[in-house]
Every structure is written in C-alpha cells, then in structure tokens.
Amino acid sequence: MKLLMNQLTKNLRTRSLASIAFLALASCLSAQTEIVVEAAPAEEAITLWTMFQQGGWAMYPLLMFSVALVGLAAYCGLLIRESRFTQPEARDDLRVAISNRDADAGLAACAAHEGYMTSILELGFQTVQEGHVTSSAVNEALEERASKVLAKPLVFVQYLQVIASVSPMMGLLGTVSGMVKAFRNIASQGLGKPELLANNISEALVTTASGLLIAIPALMAYFYFKNKYMAASSGIYEQIGSMTRLMAKHGMVDESNKSA
Incomplete structure (x- = not known):
C-alpha cells in the first residue's frame, strides 16, 4: 500500500x-x-505625392503638361463659343446699318460688339467706304480677314494635340530611365536587394501611367474643341455670306463682277 x-x-x-x-x-x-x-512596420499608405516621388524626374515635365492641359482646356472653352462666333446680339444693329446703307453705323456696330464676326465684317464696311466696289471684291476681302481671325482659336486647340502626343512619349522616356536604373542595380549589386529593383520598376510603371492619364483627356479635349470650332466656323461663314448678300440687295455693293 x-x-x-x-x-x-x-x-x-x-x-x-x-x-x-x-x-x-x-x-x-x-x-x-x-x-x-x-x-x-506599418504599411505606408499610397498617396498621389508618394506616386509622384516614385515616378522620378519625369513626373516634373508631366506635371507641367497636366497644368497646361487644364489651362488650355479652360481657355479654349472661352474662345470657342458659338455666341463669340455668330454674335446674335450684333445682327440687328448690322442689318439696320446695311439697310440704311450706312457704313459708318456698321463700323460703330462692329466696334460696340467685339467678336469674330464683327472683326471680319469691319473690313467689309471699310472696303465699302473706300468707294464703289463689287460684291466679289468684298467677299474676297472678308475671306482673307476670316482666315486670319479664325486662325487664333485653332492654334490653341492644336496645342491640346501637342500635349496628347508628347505626354505618353515623356512617360515612355521615364519608363526607359527606370528600367536602365533597374539593370544597373542588378549589374552592380545582383539580386540581393530586391527593394532597389522594385523602386526602379515602380518608377517605370508610374511614369507610363501618368503619361497616359494626361494624354487621354487631352486627346478627348482636342477632338471636342476641334469639332466645336469647325461647326462655329461654318456658322460664321454663313453669317458673313448673308450679310454680304444683304449689302448687295440694298445697293451698298455692286452685284456685278466688274467695277462700274
């Protein structure tokens, strides 16, 4: 027991x-x-500033392109307005001046209503003041003035196309730069430090994505404003032709093709 x-x-x-x-x-x-x-260690939050830093030197010209894109789009929106082309508020004053065969009143109306159409028709009234002219001479003068006046807004629209073309190229250049750095790190340090290789690859991808993010809206803005410009230009030529025919109807210009 x-x-x-x-x-x-x-x-x-x-x-x-x-x-x-x-x-x-x-x-x-x-x-x-x-x-x-x-x-x-706590995982670092990814922000726009973090991505900007990862992109390297190429992000600075891309930032300039993005600012230029916003500024140009806003400016083209102000330049290319239908009211600025056809100017409906000035039509009545212009028609009254033409009906009265008063070139001085027409010039005063053009000065009172600044815009593309009045800037073009101003030359027509000045041509009438110089003496008895034909409608063909007035049309020729107006077409020459129209080509100069309407060239200004088109230039700024074409700048949008430049940004849309150059931005992805700049992003591609940043991509090449990042890949070159990656291969240099592999050649000098081998694959022992993958974080360095990851940073270089991140630079390459961020710059490519940034270039495309700028180019896509720039291209969309270009086609939008270009189509709007073409429609507005067509409308202004119709208005100029209407005013020229009205001048011939009321005897401000000779309808014949030869001067009397």
Whole structure:
C-alpha cells in the first residue's frame, strides 16, 4: 500500500512539472508573438505625392503638361463659343446699318460688339467706304480677314494635340530611365536587394501611367474643341455670306463682277 502511494505521488509530481513547463513555453511563445507583431512596420499608405516621388524626374515635365492641359482646356472653352462666333446680339444693329446703307453705323456696330464676326465684317464696311466696289471684291476681302481671325482659336486647340502626343512619349522616356536604373542595380549589386529593383520598376510603371492619364483627356479635349470650332466656323461663314448678300440687295455693293 505504501509503495502504491509513493508511485502515485511520483506520477503527480511528474505531471505537475510537465504542466508547469508547458505553461512556461506557451507564455514565452506568446510574448515572442507580441514582440513580432509590435515590431512589424506599418504599411505606408499610397498617396498621389508618394506616386509622384516614385515616378522620378519625369513626373516634373508631366506635371507641367497636366497644368497646361487644364489651362488650355479652360481657355479654349472661352474662345470657342458659338455666341463669340455668330454674335446674335450684333445682327440687328448690322442689318439696320446695311439697310440704311450706312457704313459708318456698321463700323460703330462692329466696334460696340467685339467678336469674330464683327472683326471680319469691319473690313467689309471699310472696303465699302473706300468707294464703289463689287460684291466679289468684298467677299474676297472678308475671306482673307476670316482666315486670319479664325486662325487664333485653332492654334490653341492644336496645342491640346501637342500635349496628347508628347505626354505618353515623356512617360515612355521615364519608363526607359527606370528600367536602365533597374539593370544597373542588378549589374552592380545582383539580386540581393530586391527593394532597389522594385523602386526602379515602380518608377517605370508610374511614369507610363501618368503619361497616359494626361494624354487621354487631352486627346478627348482636342477632338471636342476641334469639332466645336469647325461647326462655329461654318456658322460664321454663313453669317458673313448673308450679310454680304444683304449689302448687295440694298445697293451698298455692286452685284456685278466688274467695277462700274
């Protein structure tokens, strides 16, 4: 009996020691896990500024292109307006001046209503003031003036096409620069530092994406304003032809092709 009690006591002691060792090991592992979790660096949030820094030097000209795109789009929106081309508010004054065969009143109306159409018709009234002229001479003078006046807004629209063409090329140049840096790092340090290679590849991809993000809206803005310009130019030529026929109708110009 006494031997049995000694055996049970020995077993209990062994189990107690094992339990204590297990609890101690679990506590150590838990503490190590907490230390690892606390030591793990927080993931950096990706912002526009972070991407700008990752893009490298090519992001600076791309930033200039993006600012120029916004400014040009706003300016083209102001330049290419139908009211600025056809000027409906000036038609009544111009028609009254033509009906009265008063070139001075026509010039005054053109000065009072600044715009593309009045700037073109101003030359027509000046031509009438110089003497008896034919409608063909007036038409020729107006077409020459129209080609000069309407060239200004078209120039700014074409700048949008320049931005749309150059931006992806600049992004591609940044891509080539990033890949060259990546291969240089591989050649000098091997593949032991993948973070350097990742930074170079990130530079290459960010510049490509940035160039496309600028080129796509620039191309859309170009076609939008170009189509709007073509429609407005067609309307202004119709208005000029109508005014010229009205001049001939009221005797301000001779309808014949030869001067009297």
